Amino acid sequence: MNEEKQRKLAIICSKGSLDMAYPGMVLANAALMSGIEVHMFFTFWGLDMITERKMDHLKITPLGNPSMGMPNLLSILPGMTAMATSMMKKEIAKLDFPPVREFLQMIVDAGGHLYGCKMSMDMMKLTKDDLFPGVERVLGAMEFMEISEGAQIIFI
Amino acid sequence: MNEEKQRKLAIICSKGSLDMAYPGMVLANAALMSGIEVHMFFTFWGLDMITERKMDHLKITPLGNPSMGMPNLLSILPGMTAMATSMMKKEIAKLDFPPVREFLQMIVDAGGHLYGCKMSMDMMKLTKDDLFPGVERVLGAMEFMEISEGAQIIFI
Amino acid sequence: MNEEKQRKLAIICSKGSLDMAYPGMVLANAALMSGIEVHMFFTFWGLDMITERKMDHLKITPLGNPSMGMPNLLSILPGMTAMATSMMKKEIAKLDFPPVREFLQMIVDAGGHLYGCKMSMDMMKLTKDDLFPGVERVLGAMEFMEISEGAQIIFI
Numbered sequence: 001m002n003e004e005k006q007r008k009l010a011i012i013c014s015k016g017s018l019d020m021a022y023p024g025m026v027l028a029n030a031a032l033m034s035g036i037e038v039h040m041f042f043t044f045w046g047l048d049m050i051t052e053r054k055m056d057h058l059k060i061t062p063l064g065n066p067s068m069g070m071p072n073l074l075s076i077l078p079g080m081t082a083m084a085t086s087m088m089k090k091e092i093a094k095l096d097f098p099p100v101r102e103f104l105q106m107i108v109d110a111g112g113h114l115y116g117c118k119m120s121m122d123m124m125k126l127t128k129d130d131l132f133p134g135v136e137r138v139l140g141a142m143e144f145m146e147i148s149e150g151a152q153i154i155f156i
Numbered sequence: 157m158n159e160e161k162q163r164k165l166a167i168i169c170s171k172g173s174l175d176m177a178y179p180g181m182v183l184a185n186a187a188l189m190s191g192i193e194v195h196m197f198f199t200f201w202g203l204d205m206i207t208e209r210k211m212d213h214l215k216i217t218p219l220g221n222p223s224m225g226m227p228n229l230l231s232i233l234p235g236m237t238a239m240a241t242s243m244m245k246k247e248i249a250k251l252d253f254p255p256v257r258e259f260l261q262m263i264v265d266a267g268g269h270l271y272g273c274k275m276s277m278d279m280m281k282l283t284k285d286d287l288f289p290g291v292e293r294v295l296g297a298m299e300f301m302e303i304s305e306g307a308q309i310i311f312i
Numbered sequence: 313m314n315e316e317k318q319r320k321l322a323i324i325c326s327k328g329s330l331d332m333a334y335p336g337m338v339l340a341n342a343a344l345m346s347g348i349e350v351h352m353f354f355t356f357w358g359l360d361m362i363t364e365r366k367m368d369h370l371k372i373t374p375l376g377n378p379s380m381g382m383p384n385l386l387s388i389l390p391g392m393t394a395m396a397t398s399m400m401k402k403e404i405a406k407l408d409f410p411p412v413r414e415f416l417q418m419i420v421d422a423g424g425h426l427y428g429c430k431m432s433m434d435m436m437k438l439t440k441d442d443l444f445p446g447v448e449r450v451l452g453a454m455e456f457m458e459i460s461e462g463a464q465i466i467f468i
Contacts, residue, residue: 012179012310014176014179014312015223016221016222016223017221017222017223018222043179044175044178044179045175045221045223048223058222059222060222061221061222081222119182119251119253122251123247123248123250123251140186141182141183141185141186142186142189142190144183144186145183145186145187145190145192146190148308149163151308152308153308153309153310155179155310155311155312
């Protein structure tokens, strides 16, 4: 990276679970506060993070995540996903991190750029109108290549 | 990144599920069409993407993925993985994206380089003969370091 | 990347499962052996890799991972996670890769830097005393931005 050039971060968000939504937003926010140019590209399940009817209801499941330490037979019971989600939301709030919608708005207000992935949107039958208004535009993969030129790329 | 130098993308594919196979191929394809040098390194579960007897049968499971919106108790029923897989394959075909084997062949034909990870192959008792013929060679992690010098690295 | 400058790798480890713990350590080790500066940042579930009471007991689950080829109804049975974990540990040992603790110590001894993520530690109520002694220090996201300047960033 040339010192003379503006440092740039391109974050690809491909997961729609609550625990994997935060790392991208935390990194984007820290980068913006450090004067780094930030581009967030939402693809596949990551589209949930910017889809109006889903972004306020992201979940976390103990299923298939041995780090959550819940026995598999227990983790499939109804209510376990809701319980884990509610616990994580409380922990996030305690740390003064905002919910997804507010956090993304903060990122936009700080100059961060949000993009939806065209291919994923077509697959999930979403249009720009289904997305969070903070989303700047919908991009194809080749346009992402252009925008991420010279950037540090993080795929989450 | 120096403007004078060829832009390079190194994609590490570590997942063997259908939904996480496509992002790497879509990015590789877009990069090649943009004139970017592309290296794909298949490791751990990602080896499934280039293993002859598995690459045509990648699956997707609703289990442990809250974005798919299926209750856990339902998602463990026999047939659910097959159903989700078949649905996703149809959606991918509708978007005119080819199946995994054809997509990788397109990438190779466009000049992309595919490599198997030696350590993972040893662990799974695979030899070069078990792999898709488009795979250029088998690399150790240190050789990957050499090849990825100056590249944007994406770990999927 | 300027040829004149030291090549640098920043690895963000966000997963606490055994299969996703190794890729970061293998890459870090290969990078160090290639003379590359290495920074490992442990966040979210990745904190398990450096938490004293957890790092020797990382698990792998066949649940939600179609690559492991176990039917969902079977994979939730008690004992399946333990069985898969024990099998993978044997395979790793056969390849002469050390267990997590020893591997991280090797990385530290070779000059690699390990950091805990402050936000995740607060969320999980961990202090520096709960961490593996090889961890250099606890970092906020903005400090990570500083350290990763000019680095190739890998998010696992």
